[in-house]
Amino acid sequence: MRKHYTVAGHGFIVDAEETLFPEMKQYEPFMDEEDGNTLFTLRVQKSVAPILYRELHRQEDEGTSIICGETPEGKTVLEFQVSDEVMGRLVCSQDFTVGDVYYMGQRLYVVNNSLMMMYTFASSEKLTTLFHSSVVSHQGKAYMFLGKSGTGKSTHSQLWLKHIEGTELVNDDNPVVRLIDGEARVYGSPWSGKTPCYRNVDYPIGGIVKLKQAPHNEIRRMKPVEAYVALAMSISGMRWKKQMGDGLHQTENLLTATVPVWHLSCLPDQEAAELCCKTIANKD
Numbered sequence: 532m533r534k535h536y537t538v539a540g541h542g543f544i545v546d547a548e549e550t551l552f553p554e555m556k557q558y559e560p561f562m563d564e565e566d567g568n569t570l571f572t573l574r575v576q577k578s579v580a581p582i583l584y585r586e587l588h589r590q591e592d593e594g595t596s597i598i599c600g601e602t603p604e605g606k607t608v609l610e611f612q613v614s615d616e617v618m619g620r621l622v623c624s625q626d627f628t629v630g631d632v633y634y635m636g637q638r639l640y641v642v643n644n645s646l647m648m649m650y651t652f653a654s655s656e657k658l659t660t661l662f663h664s665s666v667v668s669h670q671g672k673a674y675m676f677l678g679k680s681g682t683g684k685s686t687h688s689q690l691w692l693k694h695i696e697g698t699e700l701v702n703d704d705n706p707v708v709r710l711i712d713g714e715a716r717v718y719g720s721p722w723s724g725k726t727p728c729y730r731n732v733d734y735p736i737g738g739i740v741k742l743k744q745a746p747h748n749e750i751r752r753m754k755p756v757e758a759y760v761a762l763a764m765s766i767s768g769m770r771w772k773k774q775m776g777d778g779l780h781q782t783e784n785l786l787t788a789t790v791p792v793w794h795l796s797c798l799p800d801q802e803a804a805e806l807c808c809k810t811i812a813n814k815d
Contacts, residue, residue: 534558535565539707539718539733541654542568543646547575554639557721560731570653571628575642578633582620584608587771592680597644599769607652607769611644613637621645627652647705647722655768656778658710658785663765664739666701666717667691669812672737673701673717675708677765682742683799685726690804700728708736710782715789736790738811745796748803750810758792759783 532549535542538561545555584600596612607623619634619641632645651661664675665684669691676684684703691698704724706717719730741753741761753761762783770776793811797803 533565535563535569536561536721537563537568538650538720539654539659539709539716540568541570541650541657541659542566543570543650543653544572545575545642545646546572547642551575551638551642555642557723557727557729560719560729561721571630571649573630573632573642573645573649575632575634575638575645578619578635582608582622582633584610588769597648609645609648611641613640619645621648623649623652643722650707651768652775654707655775655782658778658782660708660766660768660779660782661705661720661722662708662717663704663767664706665703666706667698668701668732668734669695669698669737669808671734672812673734674737674807674811675706675717675739676742677739677761678742682744683797684742685724686799687740687742687795687797687804687807690799690801691808694801694804695808700726701730701732701734703728708782708786710785710789713789715786738791738793739786740793740795740807740811743794743796744798746798748795748797748800748806750793750795750797750806753792753794755787757794759787761792761794762786 533546535544584602586600588599590597598610600608609621611618618637621632623630630649634641664677665688666675667688676687702719702723703726705722707720708717715736716733717736718733721729768779
C-alpha cells in the first residue's frame with residue numbers, strides 16, 4: 532500500500548504493508564493526494580539479509596544510536612540501535628529520492644527515524660531544514676527555542692503557554708524551517724519528540740532564541756557569526772557530503788540574515804518567559 536504525505540510543502544510517499552499505517556497516526560494531519568510534488572519514496576520491508584557498509588559517523592542519545600555509513604556502491608546507510616540492539620537499517624539512493632528500510636524490531640520507531648532522515652537529506656538543497664527546537668506561536672508569528680538536550684526548551688515553551696496569553700505550541704522537537712521568497716517560515720511536522728504535537732500549521736518566524744540555564748534572567752541579541760553557529764548546532768545533516776553541506780550552509784546564512792537570533796540566560800520561571808516575550812515580540 533502507498534500513502535502520500537506533505538510536510539512544509541514537500542511531499543513524500545510511504546510504500547509498506549497495510550498493517551503499518553494504523554500505527555502512523557501522527558502522520559494523518561499531513562496526508563494528501565499524490566500531486567507530482569514528491570521529494571522521496573520510502574519502501575518499508577522486514578529484514579532478510581545483512582547489509583555491508585563502512586561506518587562514517589555515530590550519534591548516541593539516551594540509549595539509542597544512529598550509525599551512518601556507506602556501502603561499497605556509495606549508497607548511504609543508517610543503522611538504528613536501541614540498547615545496542617539493531618532495530619533496522621535504511622539504505623538511500625545516491626540522490627536520496629528512494630529509501631529502502633529494513634526493520635528487525637520496533638517497526639514504527641525505525642520508520643519514524645527513516646522518514647526524518649530521508650526528509651532531511653532530500654530537502655537540504657531546497658532551503659529547507661529540520662531543527663532540533665521547541666516552537667510556539669503568538670500573535671501570528673512563531674518563536675523557536677534552541678539548546679542542547681536538557682537545557683529547558685520544552686520547559687520554556689510551557690512557560691509561554693502558561694503565562695503568555697494567546698500562545699500555542701507548534702512543535703516540541705523537530706519543526707521544519709523553509710525560506711520562501713526571502714521569508715523564513717516554520718512548520719509543524721509529524722516528528723515532535725516525547726510531546727504529541729503533530730500540527731499541520733505554519734507561521735513566519737518572529738525570532739529564534741538559544742537558551743542557557745543560569746541563576747538569573749538576561750537576554751541579548753546575538754552577533755551574526757555567533758547566531759550562525761547557534762543555528763548550525765541545531766541542524767542535522769551529513770555536512771561531509773558537499774551538496775548537502777552547501778545547501779545547509781546557504782540556509783543557515785540566509786536565516787542569520789533574515790531572522791533575529793537571541794541568547795537567553797534564564798531560570799525556569801515566569802519572569803524568564805515574560806522577559807523573552809517582551810524583548811523578541813516587541814511587547815510593551
